[in-house]
Amino acid sequence: MSKASVEHRLKRRPLGLILVILAWSLAMGWLLASVTSAHSATPTAEIGTVDVVPAQYQLGQELYLENCSTCHIALPPAVLPTQTWKNLLEDSQHYGAQLKPLVDPPRILVWRYLSTFSRTQLSDEATPYRVNNSRYFKALHPKVELPRPVQIGSCVSCHPNASEYNFRRLSPEWEK
Ligand code: HEC
Ligand code: HEC
Structure with missing residues (x-):
């Protein structure tokens, strides 16, 4: 050269x-x-979650739905305390199933979403791993006659759009 x-x-x-x-x-x-x-493609979509999810948490919500609604419907964060979500994200042993653990950055975005929209557990309480034992789940269902135990598969009987992550819409017998 x-x-x-x-x-x-x-x-x-x-x-x-x-x-x-x-x-x-x-x-x-x-x-x-x-x-x-x-996200902005559906500005008029019905809000089906307990809280309105601001833009900075929407990617976290999307990643949560992508990773946690393949085997069962995604539960809204509000039904379980923050500690439960933390432990679930850290553990690959999952109710007898084996999960591929989330890695960063999705993991941190999912965690920010779940921790923001759930509440800390009260100190006198054992960490619930079933909605059936969760006081936050019970608090969202005052006066509702729930199946016992209430399981992840029974949400859809009263929340017909549960698989679209809409827990606002209720089946006709519950509409006031
Ligand atoms: C490989 C399949 C699979 C994936 C993926 C999965 N789960 Fe599960 N999950 C299960 C099984 C199986 C159960 C137990 C179902 C039962 O016994 O009713 C369960 C149960 C649960 C329950 C307890 C529901 C209750 O109250 O009975 C929670 C909460 C939960 N999963 C959260 C998550 C989260 C969070 C993720 C994403 C990180 C996730 N799951 C991803 C298989 C999966
Ligand atoms: C027997 C019927 C029934 C079952 C089963 C049921 N729900 Fe509900 N749920 C209701 C009713 C009725 C309300 C509204 C209560 C109210 O507003 O007083 C409600 C409210 C809620 C809300 C609050 C919605 C909001 O934004 O106001 C959430 C979240 C929710 N349910 C989640 C669940 C999940 C998750 C399951 C399954 C583990 C479940 N529910 C099972 C009847 C049911």
Whole structure:
């Protein structure tokens, strides 16, 4: 290689680097835009969750649904204390099933979502692993005659849209 062509290559380096950075930022911009537009695409959708989920938690909610509603419906965070969710995310042994543990960054986003929309457990209480034993679940069902024990498969009998993560809509016999 002649001296001139080496110099030429060295001079071109910064331009190459700038192009790589430019391509990267364009790709990230596109990625972010597609993530945000996926949410803003349904602005009039019915709110089916206990709390309205602000934008900064929506990706966490989406990742939660993606990872935790393949074997059963996703439970809303409000039905169990924060400690339960923490332990569930840390444990790959899951009610006799084996879970692939979440890794960061999804894990931290799911955790932020679950911990924000659940409450801490009271100190005198053992950590419940079943909604049937959860006082927060009971608190959301005042005066409701629940099956005993109430299980994850029975939500849909009163919440017909439970599989779409809508626990607001009730079956006709419960509508006031
Ligand atoms: C590989 C399948 C599978 C995946 C994925 C899965 N679960 Fe489960 N989950 C189960 C099984 C099986 C049960 C026990 C069902 C039963 O006995 O009624 C269960 C039960 C539960 C219960 C207890 C419900 C109750 O009150 O009886 C909770 C809470 C729960 N899962 C949360 C999660 C969370 C959070 C995730 C995501 C990190 C998740 N699950 C992902 C299989 C799975
Ligand atoms: C026997 C019927 C019945 C069953 C079974 C049932 N629910 Fe409900 N649920 C209700 C009724 C009725 C309400 C409304 C209570 C009220 O507003 O006083 C309700 C309210 C809720 C709410 C609060 C909704 C809101 O935003 O106001 C959540 C969350 C919820 N249920 C989750 C669940 C889950 C999860 C399961 C299954 C583990 C379940 N429910 C099983 C009847 C039921």
